[in-house]
Amino acid sequence: MKxxxxxxxxxxxxxxxxxxxxIRDMELFVSRGEILTLIGPNGSGKSTILKSxxxxxxxISGTVYLDGQPMKNYTKKxxxxxxxxxxxxxxxxxxxxCEEVVETGRYPYTGRMGILSADDHRAVKDALLMTEAQExxxxxxxxxxxxxxxxxxxxxxIAQEPEVMVLDEPxxxxxxxxxxxxxxxxxxxxxxxxxAVILSLHELDLARKISDRIACVHHHCIERTGTxxxxxxxxxxxxxxxxxxxxxxxxxxxxxxxxxxxEQHRAVSGKLLRCGYTTGTCAAAAAKAAALYLLxxxxxxxxxxxxxxxxxxxxxxxxxxxxxxxxxxxxTKDAGDDPDVTNGILICAVVGKIPEGITISGGKGVGCVxxxxxxxxxxxxxxxxxxxCMMREALREVMDSAGYTGGLKVCISVPExxxxxxxxxxxxxGITGGISIIGTSxxxxxxxxxxxxxxxxxxxxxxxxxxxxxxxxxPGNFGLRFAKEELGLDTGSCVVCSNFIGDALDAALExxxxxxxxxxxxxxxxxxxxxxxxxxxxxxxxxxETMAACALLAGAEQExxxxxxxxxxxxxxxxxxxxxxxxxxTMQILGGRIDAxxxxxxxxxxxxxxxxxxxxxxxxxxxxxxxxxxxLMKRWRIKL
Amino acid sequence: xxxxERKKRIRYNLSFLLLVILLLVLFFLNLVSGSVQMRxxxxxxxxxxxxxxxxxxxxxxxxxxxxxxxxxxGALSVSGFLLQTxxxxxxxxxxxxxxxxxxxxxxxxxxILLLSRGISMNSLSMVLAAxxxxxICTGFVLMISGKVRNMSVLVICGVMIGYICSAITDFxxxxxxxxxxxxxxxxxxxxxxxxxxxxVKVIVLIVIPALFFVVGMTKQINAYQMGATxxxxxxxxxxxFRTVLILLSSILSACVTAFAGPVSFVxxxxxxxxxxxxxxxxxxxxxxxxxxxxxxxxLACDLIARTFFSPTELSISSVTAVLGAPIVxxxxxxxxxxxxxx
Numbered sequence: 001m002k003x004x005x006x007x008x009x010x011x012x013x014x015x016x017x018x019x020x021x022x023i024r025d026m027e028l029f030v031s032r033g034e035i036l037t038l039i040g041p042n043g044s045g046k047s048t049i050l051k052s053x054x055x056x057x058x059x060i061s062g063t064v065y066l067d068g069q070p071m072k073n074y075t076k077k078x079x080x081x082x083x084x085x086x087x088x089x090x091x092x093x094x095x096x097x098c099e100e101v102v103e104t105g106r107y108p109y110t111g112r113m114g115i116l117s118a119d120d121h122r123a124v125k126d127a128l129l130m131t132e133a134q135e136x137x138x139x140x141x142x143x144x145x146x147x148x149x150x151x152x153x154x155x156x157x158i159a160q161e162p163e164v165m166v167l168d169e170p171x172x173x174x175x176x177x178x179x180x181x182x183x184x185x186x187x188x189x190x191x192x193x194x195x196a197v198i199l200s201l202h203e204l205d206l207a208r209k210i211s212d213r214i215a216c217v218h219h220h221c222i223e224r225t226g227t228x229x230x231x232x233x234x235x236x237x238x239x240x241x242x243x244x245x246x247x248x249x250x251x252x253x254x255x256x257x258x259x260x261x262x263e264q265h266r267a268v269s270g271k272l273l274r275c276g277y278t279t280g281t282c283a284a285a286a287a288k289a290a291a292l293y294l295l296x297x298x299x300x301x302x303x304x305x306x307x308x309x310x311x312x313x314x315x316x317x318x319x320x321x322x323x324x325x326x327x328x329x330x331x332t333k334d335a336g337d338d339p340d341v342t343n344g345i346l347i348c349a350v351v352g353k354i355p356e357g358i359t360i361s362g363g364k365g366v367g368c369v370x371x372x373x374x375x376x377x378x379x380x381x382x383x384x385x386x387x388x389c390m391m392r393e394a395l396r397e398v399m400d401s402a403g404y405t406g407g408l409k410v411c412i413s414v415p416e417x418x419x420x421x422x423x424x425x426x427x428x429x430g431i432t433g434g435i436s437i438i439g440t441s442x443x444x445x446x447x448x449x450x451x452x453x454x455x456x457x458x459x460x461x462x463x464x465x466x467x468x469x470x471x472x473x474x475p476g477n478f479g480l481r482f483a484k485e486e487l488g489l490d491t492g493s494c495v496v497c498s499n500f501i502g503d504a505l506d507a508a509l510e511x512x513x514x515x516x517x518x519x520x521x522x523x524x525x526x527x528x529x530x531x532x533x534x535x536x537x538x539x540x541x542x543x544x545e546t547m548a549a550c551a552l553l554a555g556a557e558q559e560x561x562x563x564x565x566x567x568x569x570x571x572x573x574x575x576x577x578x579x580x581x582x583x584x585x586t587m588q589i590l591g592g593r594i595d596a597x598x599x600x601x602x603x604x605x606x607x608x609x610x611x612x613x614x615x616x617x618x619x620x621x622x623x624x625x626x627x628x629x630x631x632l633m634k635r636w637r638i639k640l
Numbered sequence: 641x642x643x644x645e646r647k648k649r650i651r652y653n654l655s656f657l658l659l660v661i662l663l664l665v666l667f668f669l670n671l672v673s674g675s676v677q678m679r680x681x682x683x684x685x686x687x688x689x690x691x692x693x694x695x696x697x698x699x700x701x702x703x704x705x706x707x708x709x710x711x712x713x714g715a716l717s718v719s720g721f722l723l724q725t726x727x728x729x730x731x732x733x734x735x736x737x738x739x740x741x742x743x744x745x746x747x748x749x750x751x752i753l754l755l756s757r758g759i760s761m762n763s764l765s766m767v768l769a770a771x772x773x774x775x776i777c778t779g780f781v782l783m784i785s786g787k788v789r790n791m792s793v794l795v796i797c798g799v800m801i802g803y804i805c806s807a808i809t810d811f812x813x814x815x816x817x818x819x820x821x822x823x824x825x826x827x828x829x830x831x832x833x834x835x836x837x838x839x840v841k842v843i844v845l846i847v848i849p850a851l852f853f854v855v856g857m858t859k860q861i862n863a864y865q866m867g868a869t870x871x872x873x874x875x876x877x878x879x880x881f882r883t884v885l886i887l888l889s890s891i892l893s894a895c896v897t898a899f900a901g902p903v904s905f906v907x908x909x910x911x912x913x914x915x916x917x918x919x920x921x922x923x924x925x926x927x928x929x930x931x932x933x934x935x936x937x938x939l940a941c942d943l944i945a946r947t948f949f950s951p952t953e954l955s956i957s958s959v960t961a962v963l964g965a966p967i968v969x970x971x972x973x974x975x976x977x978x979x980x981x982x
Contacts, residue, residue, distance in 0.1 A: 054872075054873055055872070055873075056869060056872060056873075075875075076875035076876070076877060077875045079875065080873060080874050080875035083873070084873065085869070085870070085873040087869050087870070087873075089867055089868075089869045089870075091728075091866055091867040091870065092728060093728075093865045093866055093867075093921070094724070094728075094729075094730050094865070094915070094921050095915050095919075095920060095921040096865060096920075096921055096922075097920070100920070100922065101866065104862060104863055104865075104866050104870070104874065105874075107859065107862075107863050107874040107875065107876075108874060108875050110859065112856070112859065113858050113859060113924060114858060114859035114862050114863075114924065115924070138644060156866075156870075160874070
């Protein structure tokens, strides 16, 4: 008799030690083929729940059903035939080879003396293969690394051929590569062997990737159960772990990547996880997976890739295929419902062998640069230098590990790219035929504006709880990095406010901050020069007009103004001014306007300052700043 | 892969062969050597025809003694192997943990008590007393092991318990006024001498069934080598298993103590030697290997004890200590290094 199809079900179960319940009246269920992950703060009772499910701890009350029957109705052997475990307990079996460790998994199936049959040996071999631990089999268990041990123990649990596997923190001791492999194995186990999998994880990003459902352990109960989409919201997770939304974002590497020249704007999503990864990261991951398949014949289910922000992104690989000389695959740009047109599109990479070097080209759906002043030269594919760099780095890594000495060519394509590009800024920026491979190209659907502004308000409110004295605002990651690396400021309490500079100022005012410092790229802050406090490009542009107006006041020639107005990027305009020798004076005028704009929004009693910069090579650095900026910055200087 | 399997199998077979040959050689040497020199034909006559003075020496003295050394040596090292499994540590053993000395103390006290009333102890009551003594000490050790996770500390505590028990035994022996005190003193030092056929019968009756049980637990022991959690998840009844394991190990070591006094370090040294010889700790191999290895080790030690300073006999424990303690120290150092590294 199956009960609602759930293979394991905990019914009103209370668990704990010495009769004292730590978790009360929990309901938990998992079907075969499903992965359920427990998350929650340290000490919340995840391990206790798992120990109770496997019968190591006695239940205080309630019943755990296994395959429709109360678990206590089974004999120990019957339970062992259905359930295998991987717990955190460290073992030191004296002089046992890894193979012998895995063989203990066959215990429920062997006879009195525990001698393995041919079938048992086959199961052991399969388990070793599945976890890629074959090469360890003759080594002594006590002499291998912790990560290897974990793989051997996983093989052991698989060799037991369970219908449900319970794993407590299985990723501890594993490096990112094996973490991903472990997840691939667990997915395989669930999908191919139709096993139910229950595990606890610390790594939220992994939990989100792997789980079909997530149960959150908090406040002595299972506080919430749901799909990853339901659980991973910017409202809930920080509350669960008692962290700030900021810390949470930083954990997920959000905001995550550079955008070209500050023109395209990166959406801060209302729900943080939706920010996902940029097209550049997706392309680099796809290229890496294809190269792995081509050179090492490794069909990876997941790929990890380092983002320029320093965090590691984990992406699922689809549609791997290969011929003799080429391999390809695709990555879905996973951005939840990020208000971004590129959400959900496939980004494909095909990698082929060439005699030497690494060449990167754009295929169908990837734009072509037709105007000067962009990240790439005219005629090149609109794949910006950051993703190009990421791809090169990833491919080198694969080539090195495969011992391959030739070269590789990569072609990135986006099947829907051409159509989507029409809805972006690309045509205006002189990129034709498709989208750019980098962040997004800019269009944000207006409907989410309110949600975005609300998120920023929430963040500012949380920052106020930490320190009411001062707040650092920046539109994006550029500003954050500049503040930290160039200005040497403590960005721990920095709020990334995206385009919502006006809203952020209002919120700072409401929360009674005593000092406000805004640090931003000129591409954004210039808009303050005409009083636009929402710098979203959907609200209008006016950057070049502002620049031209300031240049005019600085005494620029009409020809210069005309050239400025035809510029695509602020850096291009700055470059013209530089050549004319009017950069400094123009910036001074612009600075005055920005200052005035800020002062209009914030009462005189509240000191507000700004620093405006650019990253362009020839005149990179601070372009202008408010008079009080130096004074204000002192408050954020990191004390050594 | 298949090659590897075959290599292993050859290694196991050769190792067993080596042990059997060693045992046969030691049997022979123990048979022919002793304070009374015997010519080969005398020995054959004595063995086959059971005639002459030699027959008495062989059949009443040497053969029972050989059998005692054989079974008790085997029992002791199997007991050590069980304790090592229980504590998941290769330096556990009945002597190191003070269990043998506890058995010795209770036996000595009971003996003195009974002797003072003119009752002499029979083999079975000796074993019983020794068993009670080992259980008490095991209880102590278990209590301590519940508090300290560090095996070295546990061993130090065991050695201390051993010293306390030995001191009390010495104290009792010193103040016991009986002519049998000499025997008691010899016994408390440890020796296979003076074993009678009656003794051998009791030894066999205890050791063989106990071994039978141990062999029956092979599979559980194998699972338990993975630690309690995993063993439980594989279907082992942990509480029952641990109880039976401790009982068996205590019975085996108590039997040794009752007949030969405390014999030091065999329980650690032999399992270690066997694991090195076979290159594995699989209980299905280790249980018979430890038994045979322990038997050979004790036969060799007894041979040395009897012949080295003949006609003076050394105590068996002195010999096993000289040969066994360095191995124990080696295992401890290796263990220590691993604890630090791991």
